[in-house]
Amino acid sequence: xxxxxxxxxxxxxxxxxxxxxxxxxxxxxxxxxxxxxxxxxxxxxxxxxxxxxxxxxxxxxxxxxxxxxxxxxxxxxxxxxxxxxxxxxxxxxxxxxxxxxxxxxxxxxxxxxxxxxxxxxxxxxxxxxxxxxxxxxxxxxxxxxxxxxxxxxxxxxxxxxxxxxxxxxxxxxxxxxxxxxxxxxxxxxxxxxxxxxxxxxxxxxxxxxxxxxxxxxxxxxxxxxxxxxxxxxxxxxxxxxxxxxxxxxxxxxxxxxxxxxxxxxxxxxxxxxxxxxxxxxxxxxxxxxxxxxxxxxxxxxxxxxxxxxxxxxxxxxxxxxxxxxxxxxxxxxxxxxxxxxxxxxxxxxxxxxxxxxxx
Numbered sequence: 469x470x471x472x473x474x475x476x477x478x479x480x481x482x483x484x485x486x487x488x489x490x491x492x493x494x495x496x497x498x499x500x501x502x503x504x505x506x507x508x509x510x511x512x513x514x515x516x517x518x519x520x521x522x523x524x525x526x527x528x529x530x531x532x533x534x535x536x537x538x539x540x541x542x543x544x545x546x547x548x549x550x551x552x553x554x555x556x557x558x559x560x561x562x563x564x565x566x567x568x569x570x571x572x573x574x575x576x577x578x579x580x581x582x583x584x585x586x587x588x589x590x591x592x593x594x595x596x597x598x599x600x601x602x603x604x605x606x607x608x609x610x611x612x613x614x615x616x617x618x619x620x621x622x623x624x625x626x627x628x629x630x631x632x633x634x635x636x637x638x639x640x641x642x643x644x645x646x647x648x649x650x651x652x653x654x655x656x657x658x659x660x661x662x663x664x665x666x667x668x669x670x671x672x673x674x675x676x677x678x679x680x681x682x683x684x685x686x687x688x689x690x691x692x693x694x695x696x697x698x699x700x701x702x703x704x705x706x707x708x709x710x711x712x713x714x715x716x717x718x719x720x721x722x723x724x725x726x727x728x729x730x731x732x733x734x735x736x737x738x739x740x741x742x743x744x745x746x747x748x749x750x751x752x753x754x755x756x757x758x759x760x761x762x763x764x765x766x767x768x769x770x771x772x773x774x775x776x777x778x779x780x781x782x783x784x785x786x787x788x789x790x791x792x793x794x795x796x797x798x799x800x801x802x803x804x805x806x807x808x809x810x811x812x813x814x815x816x817x818x819x820x821x822x823x824x825x826x827x
Contacts, residue, residue: 472517473610473669474676481690488693489581491518496692503695504786508660508702508827511616512691513679520584520606521666522577522591529573532598536591537567538718538739540728544569549637549655551726553718554590555735559742560714561721563587564706566655568639576651576666578611580708594734610672612665614679615691615699619662620654622686626678627652631663645678647671657696659703659825698783704753704794704824710764710781711751711794717742720749720796749796751780753824754808756791760817767811768795776801779810787827791817794824 470491479485483494494515496503506512524533533541537552544550546569554562563583568576579587588604595602614623620631629642631652639653644665651666667675680688697707706712711721718727719742727743729736756762762782770776782793793810802808809816 470518472515473672474515474517477673477676478515478690483690483692486693489518491581493518494690494692496694497690500692500694500698501786503689503691504698506687506689507615507658507691507695507699508787509616510687511614511619511622511662511683512689512695513676513683514613514615514691514693514696515610515676516613516696517610517672518581519611520579520581520587520604521609521611522579522588523603523605524575524577524591524600525603526573526599526601528598528600529575532591532595532600533567533575534731535598535733536594538723538728538733539567539726540731541567541569541575542731546571547638547640548635549639549653551637553712553723553726554587555718555733555739556714557735558714559717559735559738561708561712561716561718562590562714564708564712568651568653570639570641570651578666583708608669610667610669610675612667612672612675612679613656613658613662614665614683614688615656615658615662616660618686619660622683622688623663623679625682634663645675647675650675657705658699659705659827660699698786701781701783701792701794702785702787702825702827704826707781716796717747717749719743720747720751722751746799748799749777750799751794752797752821753826754793754795754810754819755788755822755826756793756810757818757820759791760810760812760815761791762793762810762812762817762819768797769809769811769816770801771805771807771809773809773816774801776808782810785826791819792826793819
């Protein structure tokens with residue numbers, strides 16, 4: 469099992485550690501609800517150094533990225549970031565990712581930890597036709613996310629650069645916490661604002677302590693992966709392995725907005741067809757109207773208790789204090805009535821289809 473550079477520090481402050489995507493990671497420190505509300509209401513710091521990082525460079529970088537990525541790379545500029553996925557050849561998704569354009573011909577791709585090897589093999593396979601310069605630096609870089617409405621205000625003490633000047637979904641290479649060449653990005657997986665910080669492994673311990681010290685007057689707290697999941701679910705964000713995988717249509721999962729098949733990406737003809745036709749399934753959000761916690765794999769029933777789909781993600785929302793979830797349903801079977809039922813341990817629990825985000 470792999471370990472991040474901060475593994476011993478997490479254990480020393482009482483983190484509960486679990487195996488996640490081949491890494492020993494902190495699932496929580498002081499409790500999911502406490503950590504969730506810290507990131508939602510003030511600020512928290514996450515060690516998400518298990519994520520993978522690839523550099524794509526050179527004169528053929530853009531052509532390669534236009535082929536492998538769902539979104540249109542040509543619409544961004546140096547200093548910006550873009551949400552993307554890697555379509556496969558059979559109508560599913562290899563992975564979803566964030567792409568940063570660092571320079572005109574230099575990009576950073578940040579991929580899910582569980583898919584690092586698979587993504588790297590796929591990108592190299594396609595690159596045989598493009599010869600871009602590729603570097604897998606996943607084992608050399610760490611990633612800390614400082615998330616919450618007070619994050620940028622608190623972290624300003626660590627740099628002379630005006631963090632407020634970084635646009636939404638932007639990034640800048642700056643001196644941060646007296647460390648040179650740090651990538652600071654206004655991205656995240658919580659919906660609460662803040663920054664993500666990419667840094668070489670040898671400097672991450674100093675960075676961790678500096679962040680906690682700067683955030684102390686604002687009530688900062690370390691946050692584990694459990695609260696990261698509840699935070700993303702309150703926002704209705706897709707999670708690879710739940711809403712996205714090799715066999716699920718990204719269009720059914722609601723990712724048409726980052727799908728630009730006219731640029732001839734992998735499987736572009738199928739993606740265009742999927743976007744043009746009325747899909748048989750779609751991803752919905754729902755709130756429970758009774759007590760219960762929905763979980764992945766639970767059946768979704770219509771108002772006459774006929775199965776119409778399955779839950780892809782579910783949890784108890786710390787903010788709303790009710791059960792919430794995402795799930796795929798058969799469009800032909802759902803009626804205009806927004807009332808559905810979630811089958812939880814043999815009991816049909818009443819729920820309501822609702823728009824996302826939940827908060």
